[in-house]
Amino acid sequence: EAAVTQSPRNKVAVTGGKVTLSCNQTNNHNNMYWYRQDTGHGLRLIHYSYGAGSTEKGDIPDGYKASRPSQENFSLILELATPSQTSVYFCASGDARGNTGQLYFGEGSKLTVL
Amino acid sequence: QQKVQQSPESLSVPEGGMASLNCTSSDRNFQYFWWYRQHSGEGPKALMSIFSDGDKKEGRFTAHLNKASLHVSLHIRDSQPSDSALYFCAASANTGANTGKLTFGHGTILRVHP
Numbered sequence: 001e002a003a004v005t006q007s008p009r010n011k012v013a014v015t016g017g018k019v020t021l022s023c024n025q026t027n028n029h030n031n032m033y034w035y036r037q038d039t040g041h042g043l044r045l046i047h048y049s050y051g052a053g054s055t056e057k058g059d060i061p062d063g064y065k066a067s068r069p070s071q072e073n074f075s076l077i078l079e080l081a082t083p084s085q086t087s088v089y090f091c092a093s094g095d096a097r098g099n100t101g102q103l104y105f106g107e108g109s110k111l112t113v114l
Numbered sequence: 115q116q117k118v119q120q121s122p123e124s125l126s127v128p129e130g131g132m133a134s135l136n137c138t139s140s141d142r143n144f145q146y147f148w149w150y151r152q153h154s155g156e157g158p159k160a161l162m163s164i165f166s167d168g169d170k171k172e173g174r175f176t177a178h179l180n181k182a183s184l185h186v187s188l189h190i191r192d193s194q195p196s197d198s199a200l201y202f203c204a205a206s207a208n209t210g211a212n213t214g215k216l217t218f219g220h221g222t223i224l225r226v227h228p
Binding site (some may be wrong): 004033040041042043044045059092103104105106108 | 146148155156157158159160163202204205206215216217218219220221
């Protein structure tokens with residue numbers, strides 16, 4: 001089965017600090033995504049990528065950067081973390097050839113910004 | 115404006131009963147619909163997709179799509195306690211830059227009680 005691994009699974013950061021969330025997939029999928037999940041908001045797309053070296057802005061990109069150094073790895077970077085970024089973050093991969101939207105999600109990274 | 119709206123927010127059904135979840139989109143670019151299920155502490159997992167008008171049945175799960183009204187539903191017959199989870203409706207436009215990009219609703223919490 002498709003495998004998407006996120007690290008860290010839990011992170012406590014201070015306001016103004018830098019946070020990097022990492023994601024690795026072994027599915028050989030071209031597309032990767034970062035979503036955040038908040039009660040009352042469902043899943044919202046932050047950044048996504050169509051392949052190594054590419055990053056695109058999603059629906060809520062402000063305050064976040066992304067990096068896709070290789071097919072397997074996709075990172076989400078919070079340069080100056082704020083308490084409003086406290087959330088659960090999910091990474092996902094998808095096969096671009098399918099083009100119909102099935103995503104494979106990781107187990108999530110819970111971030112608390114104090 | 116939320117482009118994918120789900121109802122009800124929560125639902126409780128008896129074991130063995132029928133659960134019905136609804137989803138409506140306000141964006142006519144959305145042509146592909148998915149149902150995802152998320153158990154507590156896990157990432158969402160794709161449950162089933164529906165791309166054509168009418169019904170699609172997979173085991174105890176039946177999805178229905180009406181493209182004219184952009185309404186999607188999911189019906190779970192013979193509900194089991196293991197079906198208790200958060201259910202997301204998701205939609206994709208699948209054109210050009212939107213390839214594989216999913217927009218999620220807020221979710222419906224399903225509880226199946228003994």
